Amino acid sequence: MIDNSKREIDASEQKRRIRERYKGIDISELDIIPALPQAGFYDDSSLKRVAVYARVSTDDLNQTSSYELQRNHYQDIIAQHQNWKLVDIYADEGISGTSLAHRDEFKRMMNDCDAGKIDLILTKSVSRFARNVLISIGCIRKLKERNPPIGIFFESENIYSLNSNSEMSLSFIATLAQEESHNKSDIMNASIEMRFRRGIFLTPVLLGYDHDEDGSLIVNENEASTVRLIFFMYLYGYTCNQIAEILTRLKRTTKKGSSTWAASSILQILQNERYCGDVLARKTYTPNYLDHKSRKNDRARNQYRRQNNHEAIIERDDFFAVQKLIRNARFGSRGLLPKLQVVPNGILKGFVSINPRWAGFKPEDYYDASNSVFPDEAFSEILQIEVHSGEFDYRGYEVARAQFFSMSNRITAAFSSKNIYFNSEAVRKLPENNFVEMLIHPSLKLLAIRPVRPNSKNSVQWSKKKKGTIVPRDISGASFLPCIFSLLGWNEKNKYKLIGIKKQRENETLLIYDLCEAEVHMADPSDNPTDNEIVGYPKAWGDTFGQEFYNHDTAPGRPKFDLENVWNSDNPTAPFDVHKLNLTSRTELENNIRRLISDMEKENTNESDA
16 A cells, blocks of 8 residues: 555656646747748749749640640740749650650659759649659659759649648649549540450551551552561571561561561561451550550450451461461471371370470360370270189279389489479489480370480480489470470479389380379478478379279270280371461472562662662
8 A cells, every 4th residue: 555655646746847847948048040931932032943844645746736835834934033044844745644654854854853953843733743643742752852852833733842731732633633544544445345346446557558548458569578478488497587687688668668677577577467367456455554564465354356357468377387386486496387296006006296396286286186096996985894713803902102102213203384304213214215205195194205216206305424324304395394284284383293114025115104193292382482392192192092903004095014915115106287277388488489589679670770
């Protein structure tokens, strides 16, 4: 009780002292030094170096008058103030106010502010200054924090940024200006969507075409010959750089009239579907109305395709072939379209050779190639098991998965979305062969590895000698692995590890991997993804130890490695044409190229003589 009373007395004493201290002293005892008066916007007593910022949102000719009126108006205002001196008029024409991109004059003005050349900025309105809240308020605060501060006068709103109560008003008005841009963007996107839905497409200026009175594309034969030469040469095997050099030498002109060609211009022409008579609308879109950055439309927005929209310059099959060649060129592949190769007979019948340098195949292409050698067969039959007297009945027994046992001395293969790595134990099984062929059976989900010569079709180097020892070598698979991952239903973010089996009969050796029995290695999202992985297994493994005994190696359609007397595992593959395109023949391409170049050279000679 005594302690509580003492604490109450101490608290009362502290409050009394605080009240006494804050009574202060008599103001007559202080010397007050008055602050210098802050120059207001209308104060002409001091010299002001004034800048004017003007912006029109489009470079349309109709906006030119608006721009000139703004210039003249502010020149008159500055002339009315005897102590105002015009520094410069900073004007951006045809530039959006939602970002600083391409607003060179605005940036120059801010740099001059940083250099101490400006005291005051005049502009018509907040929306002319910027239509982005962050840019508006950010720049206003930055200029206000300078010493001495730089003010901005917004004429339409009659707001001076150095006034103490201006920021709330400016924030509100800037938000409205930004939202106005947002609404305009939504209206424009809705209008474009309605046009596309009715087949009303934009028709930009395009080499090889002119526009009729309705705005539709009509072929310009003189320019079309340049387009045809570009496509024919690329199909024949010329690179974009080589084509650009030849067109420059031939003095062919672009749509803008330039006779100097670049590889990038050639590539744009080769990828434009309008040259085969089609239109694909909305290949790109702008997701953010503030930064106006265009993005490739990967199904984020509706796309609209119309075939035979106008007269074609290039045959459709030739155009599609060019697209496949372009996609594959980034993996270093050149030449005409390859065909999938399938084993027509032998122990590997139905296995399709994986082309390690081609990105143009799809999962269904592998299925079609494999099924082409089984016209009357299927793999969905029910296996009928008969157990004879004296035989052990293995029905109900399972062959345990190798993953459940020690991994030492196992033949393994690791798959990522970029490469494949066969371990040392795998390459030791084929010690004399640094080159192998990878074959996949899409229906049975089996991968076979067989030794081949270095110059064989689709050969890959999977090992090399290092200090006299054979060591594994990564196989780059960026071209074909996305297709294989899709075929198997694998996630490209994960890695997959497989255990293989060596199969041998006399002098024939194969490695076989069951692609359904993959161990999944997933990056740990809770830690450093490069150092930690979570190992996962298929859900079906939770109820079994492995495959049923009679389904392990004897299921319908599976190769009978332990039963066949003759394997013929080295049987050559047969081509299967998955593209089914009616292409211009190589002879026709050569003749067309020679004819077009000859005509263009004659045209140049005639112009010189004239």
